[in-house]
Amino acid sequence: MSYEQARTLIGERFTSAQVDPGTPERRSLGEGGPLVVTLPADQWLPFATFAKETLGCRFFSFLTAVDWKDQGIDVLARLDNLDTTVSVTMKTRLAAGVSQCDSLAPVYRGANWMERECYDMFGIRFDGHPDLRRILLADDWQGYPLLKSYAVDTPYPPYR
Amino acid sequence: MTSATGPTVVELDYAGGERLTMNMGPQHPSAHGVFRAILTLEGETVVGVDAVIGYLHRCHEKLAETLTYAQYPSIASKTDYVAAMTSEFAYVMAAEAIGKIEVPKRAQYLRVITAELQRVASHLLWLGTWCMDMGGALGGGATIFLYCIREREMVLDLFEKLVGARLLYGFFQVGGVRYDIPEGWAQSCRDTIDQIEQRVGEYEQQLEENPFFLARAQNVGVISRELAEDVGISGPLLRGSGVNYDLRRAQPYSSYEDFTFAIPVETAGDCFARYRVRMAEFRQAISIVRQALDRLPNGPISSRPGLKSVAQTRIPKGEHYARVEGPRGEVGCYLVADGSAKPYRMKWRGASFSNLAVLPFIIPGHKVADVVAIMGSVDPVFGEVDR
């Protein structure tokens, strides 16, 4: 499967999605780059299922978020097809004040820890996650460090 | 067991029905770092694992937002500190892709040489510590450990001559590398890799003729191909599960398409398969270093001038996910730039984080003694897990 075919398939199935070529991994190879698919939040889980079953992107690379301050939070996940090296980055924008997103854990087992990390760092609650608790920080930690409103040197008693 | 008079305090059933919760870590001689596993045991068999990580969370992603593109690469080496070169590599590659910065051919070759030497050093440390976990410090496992560290020191000497540091380098910069190879370095590098190649063969012979080693490694911790892809594990673990996928081949970066090398693949998916893959990677890495030294082109080592102006490197608006094939797998850096001298957001995709996430799926069903063998074969580096 090439990037062209993948684009067509995504365009047919998800009409509300916006498909862009990302920054090409190597500019000398004009492959069309990894696809960046921007989705409405309700298409998040269906698209993951589609990517796994139709596009063959069975490799779960990572899931993370970007805080755009008052414009909300981007949640993005990257999926790879290891046989044809087609990569899809799926993206959705949560409006400011919204911290609910569908969980990919039922589709990809690798999303389990990644979503726990995302919850830990951004406070995004993933609906349908089997075990959503903090993973890197202690359970009683206050605040979500990777939000832009959290200062990097926020003190934590008693050690600071 | 509950009697008619009331519940007893401790439920003991030596037939195997009782479950015991055992804590392992964070200070554990074979945990390879600060890892805590809460094991649920039935007799000697593990039935459940809860992995507790985060003991080395050093706020890399938040700190990267406060450090410039010239400052961060030397901090990036502290994520995967056993293979510092590859983590710097991923960061500068992401910045170069967004900024459309060309890298001179000589710098690309120097990057390949250091990354492959780093792979040799990292696998040597893995082999030593894994054998020590399985053999015990006083049970003969220390032999391979001491030998492997001896060879690793030879590689570190090369890095010390090149950069001046032994473990964490800061060798990469946006646009190239910081130092050119000194005089006579290429020859001493050739001598070193010749010696290592010969000795790795000796270790292989020692280990594979040892029935205890085989008994502890074969059919232990089997990862199926489906599980491997689903969890997103990469590197030698993925190739040990029968997936022929290596970023150096699938998506060649930094002139990897110039070199001929094989990608070792094993289909068994157990600890022994992962061991075989890594032992074959030693030889491939050494062969890549030889080819790169043979064909090392002349020219500048960086497309950007010296350090002072690199401090003002500005990267235009954009985002990119750059990934390199580290010794532990796909080391990725997702960078969002906003046009200033510092990134807006940076995300490390640590290979060890995803590799470690497979433990709860493969450990249940094994004995407690196999837990250390499986964990050692996963080869986690906790700087990269917790970041």
Added chain:
Amino acid sequence: MAVKPPVPVIPAPIWRNFKDLQEYEEHRQRRPEGDKHSSLFESITEGIHSFPGGFVVTTPADAFLNWARKSSVWPVTFGLACCAIEMMATFCSRFDVERLGMVPWASPRHSDLMIVSGTVTIKMAPMLLRIYDQMPDPKWAVSMGSCSNSGGPFRHGYHVVKGVDRVIPVDVYVPGCPPPPESLLNGLLLLQEQISHFKRTGVRADPNPKVD
């Protein structure tokens, strides 16, 4: 049996005349509860002191015991971060700290020295303190690397303790990021120097010892 007058007066022990030995004895009796030596060590020292004339050789006995202590400092194998790799290299083939009598030991309950090798995070600090508490007295700590000295490059991070000395007392600080094995070796030699000045009372050595 009746004693005929004049009753001989038994002279007070000679050490009562020396001020520093008085202080020494006072210190010994006031030793805090939690700072006891192992019972074997206790019985050896008690034996020496109750031996006729034993008090006279108190100082040489301490020098001997401190020599014994400094020659078998067993560090607990406790690696935290990057520096742990350099610590392993120090324990291994080339640098071989075992020739100084340092056997890396996997249990804190049988070790004398903790080399804090790496960044101490807020999640790790209670664990570190617990491992330190598990070590029997007398015990020492070496802070290895910038991160455990002061927080180092991660000092501004929200999850990083700014120096391990906020958690446990530290005897020797080894600078560097990471310190090369030579540097750590120098730190360990300094620690041995310090142990040889270690008082029997459990107080740490004077930071500015008088040099003859």
